[in-house]
Amino acid sequence: MSILVFIETENKAIKKNAQEAITYARAVADMTDTTVTALIIGSLEGGEASKAGQYGADKVLHVEDAQLEHHNSMAYASAVAAAAQIESSKVVILAKSGLADAVAARAAAKLKAGIVSGVTALPQIDGSSFSVQRSIFTGKAFSQTQINSETKILVINKNTIETQTSEKQATVEPFAPSVPETDFKAKVIDTEKATGDILLTDADIIVSGGRGMKGPEHWQALLDLASALGAATGCSKPVSDLDWRPHHEHIGQTGIKVAPNLYIACGISGAIQHLAGVNGSKCIVVINKDPEAPFFKAADYGIVGDVFEVLPKLTEAAKNRH
Amino acid sequence: MQDKDSLRNNISDQKKPMKILVCITNVPDTTAKITLNADQTAVNKTGLPHIIGPYDDYALARGVELRDQLSGHLTVLHVGLADAEPQIRKALAIGADQAIRVNMDPEDSYITATQIAHIAAQNQYDLILMGRESLDYNSGVVHGLVGEMLGTPSYSPVMKLEIDGNMATITREIEGGKEILTCELPLVLGCQEPIAEWKIPNMRGIMSARSKPLEVVEPVADQALSQPVGYSLPAPKGACKMIPLDDVASLINLLQTEAKVL
Ligand SMILES: Cc1cc2nc3c(=O)[nH]c(=O)nc-3n(C[C@H](O)[C@H](O)[C@H](O)COP(=O)(O)OP(=O)(O)OC[C@H]3O[C@@H](n4cnc5c(N)ncnc54)[C@H](O)[C@@H]3O)c2cc1C
Ligand SMILES: Nc1ncnc2c1ncn2[C@@H]1O[C@H](COP(=O)(O)O)[C@@H](O)[C@H]1O
Numbered sequence: 049m050s051i052l053v054f055i056e057t058e059n060k061a062i063k064k065n066a067q068e069a070i071t072y073a074r075a076v077a078d079m080t081d082t083t084v085t086a087l088i089i090g091s092l093e094g095g096e097a098s099k100a101g102q103y104g105a106d107k108v109l110h111v112e113d114a115q116l117e118h119h120n121s122m123a124y125a126s127a128v129a130a131a132a133q134i135e136s137s138k139v140v141i142l143a144k145s146g147l148a149d150a151v152a153a154r155a156a157a158k159l160k161a162g163i164v165s166g167v168t169a170l171p172q173i174d175g176s177s178f179s180v181q182r183s184i185f186t187g188k189a190f191s192q193t194q195i196n197s198e199t200k201i202l203v204i205n206k207n208t209i210e211t212q213t214s215e216k217q218a219t220v221e222p223f224a225p226s227v228p229e230t231d232f233k234a235k236v237i238d239t240e241k242a243t244g245d246i247l248l249t250d251a252d253i254i255v256s257g258g259r260g261m262k263g264p265e266h267w268q269a270l271l272d273l274a275s276a277l278g279a280a281t282g283c284s285k286p287v288s289d290l291d292w293r294p295h296h297e298h299i300g301q302t303g304i305k306v307a308p309n310l311y312i313a314c315g316i317s318g319a320i321q322h323l324a325g326v327n328g329s330k331c332i333v334v335i336n337k338d339p340e341a342p343f344f345k346a347a348d349y350g351i352v353g354d355v356f357e358v359l360p361k362l363t364e365a366a367k368n369r370h
Numbered sequence: 371m372q373d374k375d376s377l378r379n380n381i382s383d384q385k386k387p388m389k390i391l392v393c394i395t396n397v398p399d400t401t402a403k404i405t406l407n408a409d410q411t412a413v414n415k416t417g418l419p420h421i422i423g424p425y426d427d428y429a430l431a432r433g434v435e436l437r438d439q440l441s442g443h444l445t446v447l448h449v450g451l452a453d454a455e456p457q458i459r460k461a462l463a464i465g466a467d468q469a470i471r472v473n474m475d476p477e478d479s480y481i482t483a484t485q486i487a488h489i490a491a492q493n494q495y496d497l498i499l500m501g502r503e504s505l506d507y508n509s510g511v512v513h514g515l516v517g518e519m520l521g522t523p524s525y526s527p528v529m530k531l532e533i534d535g536n537m538a539t540i541t542r543e544i545e546g547g548k549e550i551l552t553c554e555l556p557l558v559l560g561c562q563e564p565i566a567e568w569k570i571p572n573m574r575g576i577m578s579a580r581s582k583p584l585e586v587v588e589p590v591a592d593q594a595l596s597q598p599v600g601y602s603l604p605a606p607k608g609a610c611k612m613i614p615l616d617d618v619a620s621l622i623n624l625l626q627t628e629a630k631v632l
Contacts, residue, residue, distance in 0.1 A: 150514045153512070156480065157515045162595030163479060163480065183508070188603075189413065189602070189603055195595065196595055196597075233523050236550070330631060344610050353615045365618065
């Protein structure tokens, strides 16, 4: 009856968003008086697997298989379904990401499980009734969704729960699910991945630029602030459309949805489609020379001024902070 | 010179017309403000302008290009009620050859996928294009569900798609970068920009859309596995604190001590 949580890895470690998912799974397990099993696919640094215990897992099923090192949503879904069956899991938790949605979807079809993606709170469990809040219309509203199937799959948004840590170590068991050959039909011929950058979806702080940054040659001022804060960088849609910045930095309703603790918008007007991608942020700072820019209505702190004047000063202050 | 029969065989071997399905949603305009009814049991739909989901629009645009390039046939599919018909007609005006509407109000991704998979299994499409995610539920799961139901690979979000014979070359976004892969058809793909430019219907398209077939079919019997039971809106944002231009540095301090995010 264990709660199953699917763990993504990054650079041979448990990915940050997965830490939250484990804590969420722990909370659901405590509500339903059961245990948490974490499924980890991919090789890790020594001792890393048992660290899932720190966030609340009791047991880890660890899949180490050369064929599965590369992210493959079909094969991973087969592994999730196999793990859910072995553990008799009625609830499966994943942290929202492109990979997680695909894995969750394919696993849901295998397990005939109701799937809710974009979960923003712990479930309400009352006898046999199970419902959960999710974000809809890109954060413009929420719905409470009741899941009626025996097995339930929840894909949770970032910042849904505060990660809890303890000294606990999880027991680690090797796991070798049978994965059908048909899950490997595609052939990957090239991968381009920015290395060393902080992933947008994982970032606690994001510094983001819009058309007000005037051109790619002016981005250094923004990069300097990002580096002083240890932040990831993002941009508005026109900026990536114009190729000032790479496409994977595009934030908004039709781009990446982010939910950092701190989002600093530099020269972005705050169009509703941009706001839809950032409304999960805890704190929003807006720098814009136009006091009427709509972004100020969605901001916690605002500076009316020229980005090229404000950014160096902020960077300086950020470097000197205690 | 080849005789007529072998020529015909050759043509049918090489040019089996590609069958493409594009699944579209009918969603509130991206600029629309969402409001709820008095007892918070429903989203107010009246007066809310609707559009084809922006990601579905990318799927449709690439679908039309591939149909033209490969002399194929393109069907658009929507699972939903009759109020979506203006959007379905628009898809026909943009270039789809035919449309199917499954007449039901789908309560969740599972039942939506069940209906799509049923139509797909009947018609054996080579390529099923969807949006990366719908703009109402933003789940990004219907393509994976349909792929699994059909036993077909599914990939998302796809930024570039080329078809050569029976092989697709796909560039898709992964976190922090992209990946290029090749895979045999049939395939289910979730699309996003820059896969193609959004297309605007022209006058000829609008005229011809009126006479293109829009078939309404009843759903296959199955049940949704989940359903919404209530709605709420985000708490209104408090006032924005303005930092004077001559004291920009104080912001860092406030972020540390007041907002506690640094
Ligand atoms: C279907 C659809 C989907 C969309 N999806 C997205 C999306 O996902 N993400 C997204 O971002 N957009 C999206 N858009 C586009 C969106 O509507 C806006 O056009 C876009 O967000 C504007 O980008 P921007 O703020 O960078 O540029 P602009 O609107 O041009 O704003 C630039 C801002 O910079 C300020 N500025 C200029 N110079 C300076 C300076 N020196 N110092 C300080 N401030 C300065 C200006 O006052 C202005 O407010 C979408 C649009 C549609 C129709
Ligand atoms: N009711 C529907 N009718 C047709 N296609 C749909 C429907 N709902 C979702 N889709 C397709 O599935 C994609 C992903 O939707 P979602 O999983 O809801 O984010 C959409 O972009 C559409 O292409």
